[in-house]
Amino acid sequence: MSAPAPSPLAIVDAEPLPRQEEVLTEAALAFVAELHRRFTPRRDELLARRAERRAEIARTSTLDFLPETAAIRADDSWRVAPAPDALNDRRVEITGPTDRKMTINALNSGAKVWLADFEDASAPTWENVILGQVNLSDAYTRNIDFTDARSGKSYALKANEELATVVMRPRGWHLNERHLVDADGTPVPGALVDFGLYFFHNAQRLLDLGKGPYFYLPKTESHLEARLWNEVFVFAQEYVGIPQGTVRATVLIETITAAYEMEEILYELRDHASGLNAGRWDYLFSIVKNFRDGGAKFVLPDRNAVTMTAPFMRAYTELLVRTCHKRGAHAIGGMAAFIPSRRDAEVNKVAFEKVRADKDREAGDGFDGSWVAHPDLVPIAMESFDKVLGDKPHQKDRLREDVVVEAADLIAVDSLDAKPTYAGLVNAVQVGIRYIEAWLRGLGAVAIFNLMEDAATAEISRSQIWQWINAEVVLDNGEQVTAELARKVAAEELANIRAEIGDEAFAAGNWQQAHDLLLTVSLDEDYADFLTLPAYEQLKG
Numbered sequence: 001m002s003a004p005a006p007s008p009l010a011i012v013d014a015e016p017l018p019r020q021e022e023v024l025t026e027a028a029l030a031f032v033a034e035l036h037r038r039f040t041p042r043r044d045e046l047l048a049r050r051a052e053r054r055a056e057i058a059r060t061s062t063l064d065f066l067p068e069t070a071a072i073r074a075d076d077s078w079r080v081a082p083a084p085d086a087l088n089d090r091r092v093e094i095t096g097p098t099d100r101k102m103t104i105n106a107l108n109s110g111a112k113v114w115l116a117d118f119e120d121a122s123a124p125t126w127e128n129v130i131l132g133q134v135n136l137s138d139a140y141t142r143n144i145d146f147t148d149a150r151s152g153k154s155y156a157l158k159a160n161e162e163l164a165t166v167v168m169r170p171r172g173w174h175l176n177e178r179h180l181v182d183a184d185g186t187p188v189p190g191a192l193v194d195f196g197l198y199f200f201h202n203a204q205r206l207l208d209l210g211k212g213p214y215f216y217l218p219k220t221e222s223h224l225e226a227r228l229w230n231e232v233f234v235f236a237q238e239y240v241g242i243p244q245g246t247v248r249a250t251v252l253i254e255t256i257t258a259a260y261e262m263e264e265i266l267y268e269l270r271d272h273a274s275g276l277n278a279g280r281w282d283y284l285f286s287i288v289k290n291f292r293d294g295g296a297k298f299v300l301p302d303r304n305a306v307t308m309t310a311p312f313m314r315a316y317t318e319l320l321v322r323t324c325h326k327r328g329a330h331a332i333g334g335m336a337a338f339i340p341s342r343r344d345a346e347v348n349k350v351a352f353e354k355v356r357a358d359k360d361r362e363a364g365d366g367f368d369g370s371w372v373a374h375p376d377l378v379p380i381a382m383e384s385f386d387k388v389l390g391d392k393p394h395q396k397d398r399l400r401e402d403v404v405v406e407a408a409d410l411i412a413v414d415s416l417d418a419k420p421t422y423a424g425l426v427n428a429v430q431v432g433i434r435y436i437e438a439w440l441r442g443l444g445a446v447a448i449f450n451l452m453e454d455a456a457t458a459e460i461s462r463s464q465i466w467q468w469i470n471a472e473v474v475l476d477n478g479e480q481v482t483a484e485l486a487r488k489v490a491a492e493e494l495a496n497i498r499a500e501i502g503d504e505a506f507a508a509g510n511w512q513q514a515h516d517l518l519l520t521v522s523l524d525e526d527y528a529d530f531l532t533l534p535a536y537e538q539l540k541g
Helices: 026-060 067-074 100-108 126-140 190-208 223-240 262-268 280-290 311-326 345-365 375-389 407-411 422-440 455-470 483-501 503-508 511-523 532-538
Strands: 092-097 113-117 145-147 154-156 165-169 176-181 187-189 214-217 248-252 273-277 330-336 369-372 446-448 451-453
Touching (some): 026 190, 026 223, 092 100, 092 375, 100 145, 100 154, 100 375, 126 165, 126 176, 165 190, 187 190, 223 248, 262 273, 262 311, 280 330, 280 455, 311 330, 311 345, 311 407, 330 345, 330 375, 422 446, 422 511, 455 483, 455 511, 483 503, 483 511
Parallel strands (some): 092 113, 092 369, 113 165, 165 214, 248 273
Antiparallel strands (some): 145 154, 176 187
């Protein structure tokens, strides 16, 4: 390992946390500082490139596969590196934040993989960022347990061979970590903080356990962003002295621009790639964001009316399966976000049927695995994939050569026979306010109306409100969506919440703040790229 120089990074505006010195060692901070020095300038260039590409989409209202990378797509000879044993069977993956209880429950859940989330399911308070790292290290050294103060119930890890394999998701390229700055006062990208601290402390530890440092890469918008991650991996492995190719990365295809560069993304990461994932909610958000001023042709109906059987969503998922299997990579399906209710058996019955149908469809389409948000859904998803896979770890041999997707198919939003409704507007406001309020309290994964919601949900909610207003959408009740109507619905929701939880709980929460922030990012003419950017400025801790 390279001898670390004293770290030029400073911790600012952060209350000291118990055990943070175990994470923020001088050697670990020196590694993060070197990542920052080498890679943040290129990160900044790529963020500027995103803005240029978005301006081009606004001008043309179209996207296409890249002519300059046609040779990569046409070359049938290349494949990604073979999957390591610990990532070969991924038929069910559970997602969730890295708090102590979730860490134990997710590892014990029976899922093959746990997506340990520092991104959309985690509000980036200093406590969540640092103690999440503590919890993962404790899990790998089996120094983790948890007792629920309210119920008295205790949680402990099962035997190592029964635990899920961890695939850690750092923050996206666009988010900074305000509490860690360089000598010039420039914040370090959150992605490099999350990746750097986790990799530095756990890469060798994971190898000793027969696994490795595995990552999910979020919000990727181009193969050039994947190339940057690959350069980070190459440097990091050399720095700590582990073999090249030890890292494995699964890329979420959750932006519309990335959908046109799936093969190129795998190619850039080919020595470190293990698959692609169909991240459906962020994908819809990205479509709305990029084509928000494209007129009626690009207006999405209510979020819950956009199912995975919509033609443009089928094109996206089938192209993903075909692309992955052509290149020897895993294709991982989307989220089952339902949260079982202990009070309503009928709600559970209907929801379980929907989850089963969704997972049956994914397994039948050729996916090698899929996501769930709750341990009770693991057996349902497992059954769907067991029926198709049997004893096989995956179905990469299903090449799906029958799939033919044209560039226009991916953005054929008007192929969906559904229209925005008043109930859909109300739901967008309800979910937006309730999620943002919880996020401002440091919660990133929030149960709302029996669904596990994360930041992607709030993004699509506020983006649809913005789009419907600017496209002058007329709802099913004859009302046109205007800023005034959005304010009226939001005021009614705020009053309903106060009546539902009482004045005392209302006053103790961040409800007015959440209401105001939702309206800001929904109504401002200058559309914010990510609501988490202005929200982070208001996040305490």
